[in-house]
Amino acid sequence: MKILAISASHRHGNTDAAINFLGKHLVLKGHSFRLIDLKKTNLKFSTGDSNEYYTGKPAVLDEMQEIQKEILKFDLLILATPNYFSNVSALMKNFMDRTNPYYCNHDFKNKKTALLVISASSGKSPKLCLANLKEFCRIHKMVVLNSKILLAEHSADFAKNHKLQKEIEKFADALLVKK
Numbered sequence: 385m386k387i388l389a390i391s392a393s394h395r396h397g398n399t400d401a402a403i404n405f406l407g408k409h410l411v412l413k414g415h416s417f418r419l420i421d422l423k424k425t426n427l428k429f430s431t432g433d434s435n436e437y438y439t440g441k442p443a444v445l446d447e448m449q450e451i452q453k454e455i456l457k458f459d460l461l462i463l464a465t466p467n468y469f470s471n472v473s474a475l476m477k478n479f480m481d482r483t484n485p486y487y488c489n490h491d492f493k494n495k496k497t498a499l500l501v502i503s504a505s506s507g508k509s510p511k512l513c514l515a516n517l518k519e520f521c522r523i524h525k526m527v528v529l530n531s532k533i534l535l536a537e538h539s540a541d542f543a544k545n546h547k548l549q550k551e552i553e554k555f556a557d558a559l560l561v562k563k
């Protein structure tokens with residue numbers, strides 16, 4: 385299976401570590417894995433031009449068109465974000481906004497997707513963040529195979545914590561079964 389992950393942390397912390405760990409695990413199991421780290425891209429903000437929603441024509445030309453093509457090529461998309469104020473990170477939100485032209489022709493319809501939220505606390509806050517990701521997928525008619533909230537706060541927490549790493553392995557293995 386060809387798996388693409390889009391990671392939206394603003395620092396080199398838990399989301400990066402978890403997604404890289406997950407990628408290595410998938411490769412060990414014989415799958416191909418590519419990571420798009422949004423902080424290394426130069427995606428501009430949406431201009432707020434709602435025409436793109438109706439015409440399918442992007443109002444802003446930059447790396448987003450390349451990312452859209454990449455998403456279409458892969459069998460499974462993993463979206464990973466830290467929980468920021470019970471929501472996705474600004475990088476993830478910008479990515480979501482920039483998919484506006486791809487709603488028009490339902491480019492991402494039936495795209496198999498998995499969602500990962502990294503959060504310091506449990507409870508309502510990360511659930512709200514995850515709900516926003518799920519709503520994004522619902523609008524685009526994507527198919528969410530699995531989702532996970534991973535609890536980690538300080539930037540090296542994931543790298544140091546064997547239990548969290550096991551949780552990610554389980555998450556990856558469940559995806560391979562559901563594919």
Ligand SMILES: Cc1cc2nc3c(=O)[nH]c(=O)nc-3n(C[C@H](O)[C@H](O)[C@H](O)COP(=O)(O)O)c2cc1C
Pocket residue numbers: 393394395396397398399400466467468469470471502503504505506509510536537538539
């Ligand atoms: C701007 C900001 C807002 C945050 N808001 C929340 C929050 O609402 N609830 C929570 O549990 N953690 C919150 N956190 C903590 C992060 O979710 C947590 O530290 C996570 O591990 C960050 O992932 P990262 O290491 O990939 O950056 C916030 C962190 C930042 C920087």
